[in-house]
Amino acid sequence: MDYTLIILRLGQQVRQHRLNRGLTQAQLAALACVTRQKVIAVEKGDLSxxxxxxxxxxGALDCEFAVVPAVMPTLEEIQGMFD
Structure with missing residues (x-):
C-alpha cells in the first residue's frame, strides 16, 4: 500500500470528523493549538x-490513531493520485 494514499485517507477522515462535529478549520485549529494552515495541510494529506x-x-476531535489492515484503493483514489 502506498503511504501517500494512507495519508490522504487520514486527511479525509479528519475532515469528515471535523464537519460531523460542526467545526470550522479555524475552530479545530484553536482546539488543537495549531494554525489553521496546519489543519488545512492535515486535511489535504500533506506529507510534510x-x-x-x-x-x-x-485529540481535539476526541479521536485517536488505529492500526487496521489496508484495503485496496478505490478507482477515485487512484485517479486522485494522478491529478
Whole structure:
C-alpha cells in the first residue's frame, strides 16, 4: 500500500470528523493549538505534516490513531493520485 494514499485517507477522515462535529478549520485549529494552515495541510494529506500535528488535531476531535489492515484503493483514489 502506498503511504501517500494512507495519508490522504487520514486527511479525509479528519475532515469528515471535523464537519460531523460542526467545526470550522479555524475552530479545530484553536482546539488543537495549531494554525489553521496546519489543519488545512492535515486535511489535504500533506506529507510534510508531522505526527505531533496529527495527534493534536485528532485529540481535539476526541479521536485517536488505529492500526487496521489496508484495503485496496478505490478507482477515485487512484485517479486522485494522478491529478
Amino acid at each position: 505534516v508531522g505526527m505531533l500535528a496529527y495527534a493534536r488535531v485528532l
